[in-house]
Amino acid sequence: MSTIFKDIIDKKIPANIIYENENVLAFEDINAVAPFHFLIIPKKEIKTINDASTKDRELLGDMLLAASNIAKENNIDEDGYRLVINCNRNAGQTVFHLHMHILGGRKLSWPPG
Numbered sequence: 442m443s444t445i446f447k448d449i450i451d452k453k454i455p456a457n458i459i460y461e462n463e464n465v466l467a468f469e470d471i472n473a474v475a476p477f478h479f480l481i482i483p484k485k486e487i488k489t490i491n492d493a494s495t496k497d498r499e500l501l502g503d504m505l506l507a508a509s510n511i512a513k514e515n516n517i518d519e520d521g522y523r524l525v526i527n528c529n530r531n532a533g534q535t536v537f538h539l540h541m542h543i544l545g546g547r548k549l550s551w552p553p554g
């Protein structure tokens with residue numbers, strides 16, 4: 442079943458897109474929890490990281506490389522940032538289209554809550 446992120450991919454609903462290529466899209470989180478909070482998603486509909494397979498190896502790599510490119514382009518690479526993938530209930534995943542949060546612009550506490 443498709444999610445709201447599919448509507449963002451298809452440009453049916455607006456989002457603040459900062460990066461897009463053939464395989465990956467990145468847009469601002471609507472409920473930012475850090476000064477810099479974007480989501481990087483595969484255009485392919487994958488529900489959770491559990492549903493990714495070896496066929497998605499390159500796609501998963503593209504997501505990570507998109508993250509570091511976005512960090513560099515937005516000058517948060519040297520101060521640092523965090524990449525987060527929430528999976529299922531215990532991590533609080535709310536949208537079942539795989540996404541990676543890129544969080545930065547402030548000191549992030551560890552361990553996460």
Ligand code: AMP
Binds near residue numbers: 472
């Ligand atoms: P997660 O808890 O990892 O599933 O995160 C889902 C994220 O998607 C949350 O941080 C939401 O704020 C964000 N989100 C939900 N709907 C939208 C939307 N239409 N545009 C941008 N971000 C969204």
